[in-house]
Amino acid sequence: MKSGRLLSILLLLQTRGRMTAAELAAELEVSPRTVYRDVEALHGAGVPLYGDAGHRGGYQLLAGYRTRLTGLNAGEAEALFLAGMPGPAAELGLGPALSAAQLKLRAALPAELREQADRMRTRFHLDAPGWYADDADVPFLPQVADAVWQGKVLDVRYRRWKEPTDVDRRLEPYGLVLKAGRWYVVAAPGPRTYRVDQILRLEVRGERFAVPDGFDLAGHWRAYQAGFHARLHRAEAEVRISPRGAELLGGAAARALEATGVPEAGGWRRAVLPVESPEQAHALFLGLGAEVEVLGPPELRRRLAESVRALGALYG
Incomplete structure (x- = not known):
């Protein structure tokens, strides 16, 4: 509605300062021509709004003007x-x-x-972590957060999964991300991503840094997640899977089945599914029991057959 859009323009200028018609149009998902008409309407309503032409121009509220309206519905x-x-x-x-x-x-x-x-x-109550996730101890989170706010450099001792496990790092923390109950800090050089609960020791340096112009934390995190999943699923398995087995799949395997599965008799489907590793695939398909038949690769099929024979001997 036009009234809501006029209020949005007013609040945007109040919170962000000078904005061009193009910037307002992009924010409100309308044309610049619509913004021009809305600005004229605000002028007519007595709002102290003025515009400057030129390369560094834009619309701006008169200094000190603030509306008491929240605009909330x-x-x-x-x-x-x-x-x-x-x-x-x-x-x-x-x-x-x-x-x-x-x-x-x-x-x-x-x-x-x-x-x-x-x-x-x-x-309504939001409980982000999963059912079986441990409550991670993050004793250094307040210091990391303060370094993010203040633009301060950190010296940390960090524990990673590969050797050598404990390493020293100099970090310029660009931002914090909360994902599934875990805190991550995105930091230069790189930038790279670190789990805050894996920081073993931390010292705040007197040195300061500036986040590069144009760095987008949300965009970086999306790219990091996409790269993570691409690195995670480096192998494939060809399977036949029952309707019940399909219901039990999740994540990338479920999406691949939905996108590429070929129907067979009895509601079964044949598909090539991404897997993280032979070990992960073995555990996944063994857990599905008779609801899935692994057709390849041959090594994975052989390992599953050996496990099934061992289970038969154990329970026979």
Whole structure:
């Protein structure tokens, strides 16, 4: 709606400062011509908004002008309260700040929105880690977070999976990511990704650094995940799988079956599935029992046959 878009322009300029028509159009997913018309409408409503032409131009609110409107509708207010994660905030040392911010936001909401937001908070709870994930001890998380905020260099002793396991690293921490209950720090040189719970020792240096212009933490993380999965699934297995076996598959194997599976009699399907390693594939397909037949590679089929014979001897 136009009224909502006008308010969005007002709030964008209030929070970000000067913005061009093209930037506003991209943010609001409209044409620059629509932005021009909206700006004229704001002028007509008495909003102290002015624009400068030229390469460094753009629209800007008069210095000191702020609207008291939050612009929140019911869904947005509910989403904000649902997005507040007390566990991760507390780990970062921001628990009191989150509580204070939610209290101020709640006080600023109209009564109707306040009631709906309270209902959302009492009826939904976010528990990100998996059922069988251990609660990782992250004693250095507050120091890493502070180094991210302040742009400070870290010296760390880090434990990795390959030899030598314990290594010393100088890190320039660009940002933190919370994934499935685990904290990761993206840091230069590289940048590379480190699990915060694997930091054994940490020292904050007096040296400072600047995050490179244009670095996008979310974009980097998406690329890292894509590369991780590509490195993870380096092998393949050809299988025949039953409808029940297909239901038990997950992740990349399930997606590959859905995309490339060839139907056979009885609802079975034949497909080539990505696997991490011979050991992982052996455990995966052995766990599916008679719901899957591995056709190749021959070495994997042979190992499964040996395991089945051993199980028959054990239980026979």
